[in-house]
Amino acid sequence: MELDCSGIVTRLGKWSVGPEPLYQQLAGGLKKAILDGAVPPDTLLPPERTFAGALAVSRSTVVAAYALLRQEGWLESRQGSGTKVLGPPLAQAKEFNPVARNPVFEQMLDRGEGLIDFSGGIPAELKLADLKLTHFNLSGILQEPRYLPQGLPELRQAIANQYSLKGIPTSEEQVLITNGAQQALALVAALYLQRGDTVVLENPTYFGAMDAFRGAGARLVGVTTDPVDGLRLDLLQRVLSTLQPRFIYLTPTFQNPTGAVMPVEQRKELVQLAEKNDLVLVEDNTLADLELDQAAPPPLAAFAQGDNVITIGSMSKLFWVGLRIGWVRAAPALINRLTRLKQVNDLGSGLVNQVIATRWLDQFEAVKEWRKQELLAKRDLMLKLLQEHLPDWGCTRPGGGLFLWVRIGPSNAGTLAQLALRYGVVILPGNVMSADDSYSQYVRLPFLLDPPLITEGIARLSRAWESQAVLNKTGQPTSGFIV
Amino acid sequence: MELDCSGIVTRLGKWSVGPEPLYQQLAGGLKKAILDGAVPPDTLLPPERTFAGALAVSRSTVVAAYALLRQEGWLESRQGSGTKVLGPPLAQAKEFNPVARNPVFEQMLDRGEGLIDFSGGIPAELKLADLKLTHFNLSGILQEPRYLPQGLPELRQAIANQYSLKGIPTSEEQVLITNGAQQALALVAALYLQRGDTVVLENPTYFGAMDAFRGAGARLVGVTTDPVDGLRLDLLQRVLSTLQPRFIYLTPTFQNPTGAVMPVEQRKELVQLAEKNDLVLVEDNTLADLELDQAAPPPLAAFAQGDNVITIGSMSKLFWVGLRIGWVRAAPALINRLTRLKQVNDLGSGLVNQVIATRWLDQFEAVKEWRKQELLAKRDLMLKLLQEHLPDWGCTRPGGGLFLWVRIGPSNAGTLAQLALRYGVVILPGNVMSADDSYSQYVRLPFLLDPPLITEGIARLSRAWESQAVLNKTGQPTSGFIV
Numbered sequence: 001m002e003l004d005c006s007g008i009v010t011r012l013g014k015w016s017v018g019p020e021p022l023y024q025q026l027a028g029g030l031k032k033a034i035l036d037g038a039v040p041p042d043t044l045l046p047p048e049r050t051f052a053g054a055l056a057v058s059r060s061t062v063v064a065a066y067a068l069l070r071q072e073g074w075l076e077s078r079q080g081s082g083t084k085v086l087g088p089p090l091a092q093a094k095e096f097n098p099v100a101r102n103p104v105f106e107q108m109l110d111r112g113e114g115l116i117d118f119s120g121g122i123p124a125e126l127k128l129a130d131l132k133l134t135h136f137n138l139s140g141i142l143q144e145p146r147y148l149p150q151g152l153p154e155l156r157q158a159i160a161n162q163y164s165l166k167g168i169p170t171s172e173e174q175v176l177i178t179n180g181a182q183q184a185l186a187l188v189a190a191l192y193l194q195r196g197d198t199v200v201l202e203n204p205t206y207f208g209a210m211d212a213f214r215g216a217g218a219r220l221v222g223v224t225t226d227p228v229d230g231l232r233l234d235l236l237q238r239v240l241s242t243l244q245p246r247f248i249y250l251t252p253t254f255q256n257p258t259g260a261v262m263p264v265e266q267r268k269e270l271v272q273l274a275e276k277n278d279l280v281l282v283e284d285n286t287l288a289d290l291e292l293d294q295a296a297p298p299p300l301a302a303f304a305q306g307d308n309v310i311t312i313g314s315m316s317k318l319f320w321v322g323l324r325i326g327w328v329r330a331a332p333a334l335i336n337r338l339t340r341l342k343q344v345n346d347l348g349s350g351l352v353n354q355v356i357a358t359r360w361l362d363q364f365e366a367v368k369e370w371r372k373q374e375l376l377a378k379r380d381l382m383l384k385l386l387q388e389h390l391p392d393w394g395c396t397r398p399g400g401g402l403f404l405w406v407r408i409g410p411s412n413a414g415t416l417a418q419l420a421l422r423y424g425v426v427i428l429p430g431n432v433m434s435a436d437d438s439y440s441q442y443v444r445l446p447f448l449l450d451p452p453l454i455t456e457g458i459a460r461l462s463r464a465w466e467s468q469a470v471l472n473k474t475g476q477p478t479s480g481f482i483v
Numbered sequence: 484m485e486l487d488c489s490g491i492v493t494r495l496g497k498w499s500v501g502p503e504p505l506y507q508q509l510a511g512g513l514k515k516a517i518l519d520g521a522v523p524p525d526t527l528l529p530p531e532r533t534f535a536g537a538l539a540v541s542r543s544t545v546v547a548a549y550a551l552l553r554q555e556g557w558l559e560s561r562q563g564s565g566t567k568v569l570g571p572p573l574a575q576a577k578e579f580n581p582v583a584r585n586p587v588f589e590q591m592l593d594r595g596e597g598l599i600d601f602s603g604g605i606p607a608e609l610k611l612a613d614l615k616l617t618h619f620n621l622s623g624i625l626q627e628p629r630y631l632p633q634g635l636p637e638l639r640q641a642i643a644n645q646y647s648l649k650g651i652p653t654s655e656e657q658v659l660i661t662n663g664a665q666q667a668l669a670l671v672a673a674l675y676l677q678r679g680d681t682v683v684l685e686n687p688t689y690f691g692a693m694d695a696f697r698g699a700g701a702r703l704v705g706v707t708t709d710p711v712d713g714l715r716l717d718l719l720q721r722v723l724s725t726l727q728p729r730f731i732y733l734t735p736t737f738q739n740p741t742g743a744v745m746p747v748e749q750r751k752e753l754v755q756l757a758e759k760n761d762l763v764l765v766e767d768n769t770l771a772d773l774e775l776d777q778a779a780p781p782p783l784a785a786f787a788q789g790d791n792v793i794t795i796g797s798m799s800k801l802f803w804v805g806l807r808i809g810w811v812r813a814a815p816a817l818i819n820r821l822t823r824l825k826q827v828n829d830l831g832s833g834l835v836n837q838v839i840a841t842r843w844l845d846q847f848e849a850v851k852e853w854r855k856q857e858l859l860a861k862r863d864l865m866l867k868l869l870q871e872h873l874p875d876w877g878c879t880r881p882g883g884g885l886f887l888w889v890r891i892g893p894s895n896a897g898t899l900a901q902l903a904l905r906y907g908v909v910i911l912p913g914n915v916m917s918a919d920d921s922y923s924q925y926v927r928l929p930f931l932l933d934p935p936l937i938t939e940g941i942a943r944l945s946r947a948w949e950s951q952a953v954l955n956k957t958g959q960p961t962s963g964f965i966v
Contacts, residue, residue, distance in 0.1 A: 344665070
């Protein structure tokens with residue numbers, strides 16, 4: 001695994017949130033990353049000045065951190081060949097596969113106290129008590145004497161019915177229940193991908209999908225996505241003229257992260273293109289139920305004549321991420337094959353979750369309306385605050401979904417993220433959502449937290465932005481906030 | 484994928500359970516297997532006489548089935564080069580990865596009515612109502628605003644406490660919650676295995692583990708397991724002198740399927756061997772809590788000085804398979820790496836299941852006692868019935884677990900399984916639990932069904948056995964039951 005400077009910064013995660021001097025915190029962060037295997041032995045660390053720039057700290061901080069780690073036996077520096085990772089001192093050398101690490105997944109594992117987190121996509125708690133949906137008696141389901149690898153028949157049927165009601169006739173046999181949309185992506189990856197295969201996807205896109213596909217050994221090719229109309233078909237066609245992907249992955253409705261909605265005509269065209277060229281389309285509609293002031297067009301599956309479209313859905317965003325209920329809708333023969341992979345993976349999803357999901361789906365429309373009002377107010381609050389406090393930034397006004405897609409101008413969002421952390425707010429630079437590491441001038445801002453936290457978070461962000469402006473002007477980190 | 488005759492029989496599943504003539508059922512089974520991709524285009528089907536023998540049908544049945552499929556365009560026969568699969572007529576040609584298919588996983592998907600199923604390992608319903616463990620209010624857990632990729636802290640702590648109580652000090656950081664033991668196996672496979680790597684495991688062993696490791700591209704090397712003392716260390720050492728496996732997988736307590744229990748001295752020796760040679764041991768203790776009249780020794784982890792032992796556990800057998808709660812116990816750095824794979828796989832297990840699991844674990848001892856009484860009675864009933872009705876068979880008397888391991892003598896268990904199906908009982912031949920397809924004279928019989936079903940199942944099995952004796956005598960399927 002070759003790691004460049006930005007890769008190492010990413011793997012460090014939230015290193016700068018403790019009370020210790022910065023150089024000790026940096027050394028501690030590096031140790032943790034080395035212990036976890038995220039920064040493996042023999043990695044060449046960046047030169048001190050480069051690393052300092054990327055971390056928005058002074059060069060002396062990096063010098064002191066390297067010196068400490070050398071002294072303790074973690075690193076080795078040689079004249080002319082830089083600073084190399086030796087590994088944990090005296091540790092047993094064990095080989096592992098490299099494990100994908102992306103910064104959002106890191107955030108889940110490594111929470112600083114008092115931080116305002118603008119990194120994840122977790123909606124606020126649903127007021128289910130009002131809907132009398134919180135008490136359950138398990139006696140009935142406990143009598144189920146089987147593994148149900150495809151999922152609970154009632155839930156499969158309920159999900160099929162939802163598609164049928166929207167005019168897309170669907171049977172239970174076309175639905176596989178998964179542990180959220182993420183497992184659906186992992187199963188699709190396992191079914192189609194061998195090491196070296198190509199996947200075409202939107203640029204930018206959902207990082208969890210990139211992880212799943214890369215984990216299966218795929219090469220990812222991004223196609224630029226218009227923040228209003230979504231995946232650009234002209235560019236897609238150009239890409240397809242030179243390579244043959246195993247499938248095309250996209251989030252056509254309230255695109256993650258841009259919020260784009262692919263218009264109906266473009267959907268038809270894309271499906272026709274796929275059918276003509278025998279291409280598989282994997283559409284991820286995890287955010288599609290989150291209509292705010294824009295209606296979601298029918299899914300790609302609505303326009304398909306054959307079996308080319310695989311549709312992924314989830315209850316995580318509308319209902320609750322802790323439920324872990326997602327699904328794949330596809331042709332029955334494909335569902336059979338995905339089910340076999342699901343069996344090898346975990347034999348089937350938990351049945352209690354599925355009973356709850358089935359009952360909750362009865363309240364789909366009520367929950368959708370509740371979620372819409374909640375998110376609309378938060379989106380508008382965040383847009384207003386950004387306009388007030390950060391007027392230089394360019395921002396989308398998405399008609400649905402969970403995210404604003406914000407261009408912070410020529411500045412580097414990675415540096416801003418480092419500074420923001422020290423002001424107590426977590427943001428994700430856009431390049432972690434890009435197959436080719438582009439969009440480093442962008443930030444994805446979810447409008448999900450409680451209004452007071454949104455307000456305080458944007459205030460902190462604007463202070464970090466001001467400090468970056470100072471930094472840009474002097475060309476050096478200022479000593480006011482960097483020790 | 485090269486398929487031999489027994490591979491094709493395996494992939495056919497339960498083809499002979501309908502009311503139609505056998506040749507039509509056989510043609511239907513082949514069509515389904517071709518549609519699913521289990522028997523892919525270009526597969527050479529076995530010669531009619533060979534196939535008839537393996538399926539325990541007359542040659543004319545196979546001749547008629549092949550003729551029907553040729554007529555409909557599924558097969559092609561050419562003079563001198565046999566019968567080849569063309570694929571579904573007029574179907575779109577789509578490429579897929581080969582998907583592992585094992586007969587037990589097949590049983591889950593393909594249930595015939597009225598069959599008595601001796602294939603799976605699903606315990607009877609626990610009487611949880613008596614323990615007041617069936618009513619839940621979700622209000623508390625719904626407020627959890629995070630993904631918890633490692634699992635619910637309370638559950639991780641409860642599982643850690645169980646180990647600590649047994650004298651194996653364990654912290655929350657050493658526990659990762661998974662969707663049952665199967666996902667634990669899949670994650671361990673994803674962490675350690677690349678295509679072409681070697682895994683050493685017991686012969687025979689749990690087929691779901693073989694599927695997970697093969698799915699990751701591993702080559703499996705089986706080491707013969709003694710039905711009393713488990714994995715033979717002398718043979719293991721011989722194997723290790725010529726190859727370097729990524730890890731050794733074993734079920735040391737109430738071995739699946741033999742019921743063997745590795746003695747304490749042998750456990751110490753194995754762990755020392757692993758530590759000396761820097762080998763990873765993956766112990767799967769899914770069945771270890773099912774003590775009937777033999778006490779389970781401490782897990783391998785109890786004898787480890789370093790971090791070489793990975794321990795897998797599950798609540799599926801003692802409590803309920805529908806809960807899908809398993810775990811990995813390992814060194815914290817390893818848990819971190821497995822957690823990252825878990826994130827890519829499904830972001831974390833369902834929280835409701837984990838709340839329930841935490842509460843159920845409070846009743847661990849009571850449930851263990853209840854399960855013991857239930858299984859003891861069933862084991863003894865099954866042993867008694869086998870002695871009465873099938874005295875020629877040799878059978879273990881396991882001190883725990885769920886399975887009898889039965890030697891049916893020189894007869895082939897695959898042929899018996901085909902006949903048994905027609906008598907309305909599903910059994911698994913031992914070779915599906917073997918990395919090298921050996922143990923084809925063995926059958927794994929679970930003592931799990933209600934006593935009347937056990938009684939009726941063994942009665943059917945003995946009728947199938949008698950018909951096999953007739954078949955063996957005449958060297959030809961008899962027409963009484965084979966059409």
